[in-house]
Amino acid sequence: MEGEGSHEDVEMEVEQEREPSSSSSAAMKRFGLKNSIQTNFGDDYVFQIVAREDWTSMAVSLSSNAVKLYSPLTGQYLGECRGHSATVNHISFNVPSSPHIFCSSSSDATIRFWDTRTFHQVVFWDWRTMKKAACLEESHIEDVTQVHFVPGHQNKLLSASVDGLMCLFDTSGDINEDDHLESVLNVGTSIGKVGFCGDSNQKIWCLTHIETLSVWDWKESIMEVNFEDARSLTSDRWTLGHVDYFVDCHYSMDENRLWVIGGTNSGTLGYFPLYCKSSQGGASTIGSAEAVLLGGHAGTVRSILPMSPLSGRITQSQGIFGWTGGEDGRLCCWLSDEAFDSNRSFISSALVAKVQKNSRNSRHSPY
Numbered sequence: 001m002e003g004e005g006s007h008e009d010v011e012m013e014v015e016q017e018r019e020p021s022s023s024s025s026a027a028m029k030r031f032g033l034k035n036s037i038q039t040n041f042g043d044d045y046v047f048q049i050v051a052r053e054d055w056t057s058m059a060v061s062l063s064s065n066a067v068k069l070y071s072p073l074t075g076q077y078l079g080e081c082r083g084h085s086a087t088v089n090h091i092s093f094n095v096p097s098s099p100h101i102f103c104s105s106s107s108d109a110t111i112r113f114w115d116t117r118t119f120h121q122v123v124f125w126d127w128r129t130m131k132k133a134a135c136l137e138e139s140h141i142e143d144v145t146q147v148h149f150v151p152g153h154q155n156k157l158l159s160a161s162v163d164g165l166m167c168l169f170d171t172s173g174d175i176n177e178d179d180h181l182e183s184v185l186n187v188g189t190s191i192g193k194v195g196f197c198g199d200s201n202q203k204i205w206c207l208t209h210i211e212t213l214s215v216w217d218w219k220e221s222i223m224e225v226n227f228e229d230a231r232s233l234t235s236d237r238w239t240l241g242h243v244d245y246f247v248d249c250h251y252s253m254d255e256n257r258l259w260v261i262g263g264t265n266s267g268t269l270g271y272f273p274l275y276c277k278s279s280q281g282g283a284s285t286i287g288s289a290e291a292v293l294l295g296g297h298a299g300t301v302r303s304i305l306p307m308s309p310l311s312g313r314i315t316q317s318q319g320i321f322g323w324t325g326g327e328d329g330r331l332c333c334w335l336s337d338e339a340f341d342s343n344r345s346f347i348s349s350a351l352v353a354k355v356q357k358n359s360r361n362s363r364h365s366p367y
Contacts, residue, residue, distance in 0.1 A: 015343040034320065034335040035075050039068060043169065046325025049305040050102070052093050057116055058305060059102050060325060062090040067104055069116060070317045072307065072323060075333055079119040094296045139167045139181060146194050150218070151201045156202065158184075158218070161293055166204065173327050179189045187214060197251040197258050205258060213246065213260055215276060225276050225284045234262045234272045238289040243270070248304050263306055267297025268327060269304070293324060296332035301325070 039046060043056055044064045051058040051072050058072040069078040086107035095101040095113070097110045101122065105111045113122045137274040142162040150156040155172040164183040169175070190209040197215070203224070204216040215225040228232060243262035247269065250259045259271040269288035277284045306322040321334040 017140070018361070036296060036333070037070070037075055037077075037331040039325075039329050043329070044332065045329045047088060047322050048091055048235065048290070049303045049325050049331070049337040050091050050093055050103075051305055051307075052116075053099055057300045058323065059091050059116075060108060060331060061091050061104065063087070067091060067102075067114070069119070070331070072305070073320065073339075075331070078116070081114045081119050083112055083121050084110065095146070129248055134170065136167075136175070136181075139169075139184070140165060142190075145191055148194065149194070151196055153201065156218075158194065159193045160187075162190040162209075164188050164190060166191065166194065166206065166216070166218075175286055176294075183218065185218070185223070189282055189345065193248065195249055205260075207246050207249065207260075209331055211246055213249075213259075214275070223314075224275070227284075227286065230260065230286065231262070233286045234260065234270065234289075237286060238292070239265065239268055240268050240270065240289075240292065240294065243264075244342040245300065248300055250304075250306060255271040259265070259290070265300055267299055267301060267328065269297075269301055269324065278355070293332075293334055296324065297326045297328050297330060299328035302327060303319070332340060 001126065006143040039060065039062055044062045047061040047063065049058055049060050053247045055072055056139045057069050060068050060070065062068065065084045065086060067080070067081045067088060069080070070076060071078060081104075083122070084106040088104050088106050091102060091104045093099070093102045095103065101113055101161075102112045102116060103111060104229040114120070116142040135161075140159065140163050144159050144161045145159075147159050147173075150158060155170055157171050158166060158167040159169070160166045164187045165186060168182045168185075170180045170182050173180075185204075187206055187208060189212065190208045191206060193207045195205050197205055198217075200364055202217055202219045204218050206214045206216065208214075211228040211231050213225075213230040214223055216223050230246065232242045235241075245263055245280050246263045247263050250261060251257070252270065258274045258276075260274060261269060261271055263269045269292065271291035272289055275285050275287055288367045301324050303325045304322060307320045319335055324332045
């Protein structure tokens with residue numbers, strides 16, 4: 001662990017500017033930048049932000065191969081974990097028996113586990129030298145970019161790759177590719193990020209490295225929606241310039257709604273809802289931006305960590321909408337307090353229904 005000292009530059013940036021509200025902006029829930037943190041001096045930037053289940057800390061992976069920890073409620077710097085010698089590709093707190101442990105995987109061919117109480121490594125696994133339960137090496141012919149167990153289906157494992165394929169495995173019993181590869185979904189281009197949606201997480205959303213977006217039903221092995229022109233569609237759904245890339249998708253299980261989060265090279269973000277055609281017909285489309293984050297970043301945004309209004313933790317979040325991190329090396333905290341008057345960021349009531357009821361140009365790839 002390293003002290004804060006010269007390594008962290010924390011600045012409170014509460015917006016004071018005011019503008020007469022138009023009829024359209026009056027319907028929006030106002031939204032503002034609470035504070036921003038410079039993660040380091042120099043050229044380091046943020047890859048990913050993840051939080052503990054109890055929201056007592058969040059981990060932030062950086063291009064310096066380090067992971068720093070902060071309080072998601074106050075922004076306080078907690079400590080730093082160093083040990084990887086190459087790019088940190090993914091971090092996660094998903095160790096149910098040990099909530100204080102997070103794991104990191106890296107291009108240095110190691111998976112490491114860290115104790116957030118001491119910021120020391122507790123164990124590490126090198127796939128080149130230690131025993132494995134299984135090795136599935138024939139399903140993909142290029143780099144694997146994502147691996148996820150399907151929520152609610154503990155034996156279903158999904159992998160995605162630069163080769164354009166998503167592979168679904170049954171991991172029960174003695175795992176082998178001949179008997180346990182259930183289906184292969186061909187996206188047709190390099191896959192950047194995938195996630196799950198739908199009533200029983202039977203749907204997969206898929207973002208590619210050429211900024212296309214598709215939705216698949218893994219149980220039926222079919223593609224339901226394909227937006228090859230997703231950037232053009234989203235660019236037409238707001239007035240803040242061309243959408244250059246997509247950061248992520250966000251699914252609300254309570255509302256059964258999916259948003260794609262697009263950004264500009266200058267750091268502006270928008271949440272765009274997806275409307276998929278139903279059994280009654282109608283065309284699939286992407287709706288107008290329902291939330292906008294503007295004025296916090298000066299470069300490409302790489303990660304978004306939503307908090308209470310989207311995840312339901314209203315009392316724990318103290319009115320914080322979430323955190324964003326990007327290639328400008330900044331962490332930005334966004335406040336979803338109706339009393340906070342800011343013309344820089346706003347959110348529609350549709351995206352915070354719970355609150356209302358209760359009152360890629362040249363982007364770096366780590367692979």
